[in-house]
Amino acid sequence: MNNKLLIASALAAGLALTQGADAAEAGRDYISIVGSSTVYPFATVVAEQFGKGGKFKTPKVEATGTGGGIKLFCGGVGVQYPDIANASRAMKKTEFETCQKAGVKDIVEVKIGYDGIVAAQSKKSKDKLVELTRKELYLALAKRVPDPAKPDGDALVENPYKTWNEINPKLPKTKIEVLGPPPTSGTRDAFAELALEGGCAQIPWIKAKKETDDAWFKNVCMTVREDGAYIEAGENDNLIVQKLEANPTAVGVFGYSFLDQNSDKLLAAPVDGVAPSYEHIASGKYAISRPLFFYVKKAHAGMIPGIEAYVTEFTSEKAFGEEGYLADKGLIPLPEAERKHVAAAAKKMTPMTMK
Structure with missing residues (x-):
């Protein structure tokens, strides 16, 4: 008798779980979006515009960081998992493989702009970094750098630089204090690759080792110091902006769109002689620039209402075109031919491939 009761209870519990899952699937009538804090303001504006139509609910957008967002996205298929992941860098092969193993097979990659x-520093700063090079950024922020006591040698030491003028006498005599994103951020990944690795590669003997030991090269060039000179300020770039106002001598690392929206408070240093402007980023002249993306779980397109319509809104000319409302928020649009290609592929929900 007890066994029968146990079996009946198990069956009832299983039925309840199934019914609960069905209810959850039926109940989620909004799009769930996670990922990059850089893409977050763009996705939020599109979500608001999309929700105004009245046909679909306004999507829920969360800034979890690119890496954190893709991890959630790749968790599986079902209403408990996000539908879209914003990213301030391209999805890595390892992330794509994680998605595949979890059953997230068809992923649509949508490139939205640059x-x-x-x-940047607060305009209140009396000791501004008038100009920087990628090499100076590497020397300021890398964990290991060439030994300054042996300029002709090939030895590395723990980063000894405490002030900017120790790297270059023309720079201010202020403490190196940089507020930036954590390792889960696509901005951090891109900054490490484009700025730190780019500057590191200008040191001939380190660059020479890249050919024989790429792993060593990347470790030396992209590993950020952990002695307090670089401060992980979280995924919220607006918080970094606020902290710069409170600490004018500090430097903040974040996306151009946040500079554009706070141009009355902040001033960014040119890098390698080129200022971070709309035109210079669009033309590729500015060295530390990168493409932005979002990724769509195609399996959710028939499960969650409005996904195809949201993608269409985001890739419309009125949104990501040269005169679109996202350009007003600081997004650097793709060239016209590329925009048309992206919009067409997105409309067809063409899955990406990974070599």
């Missing part, structure tokens, strides 16, 4: 990464 953004630059800036090194």
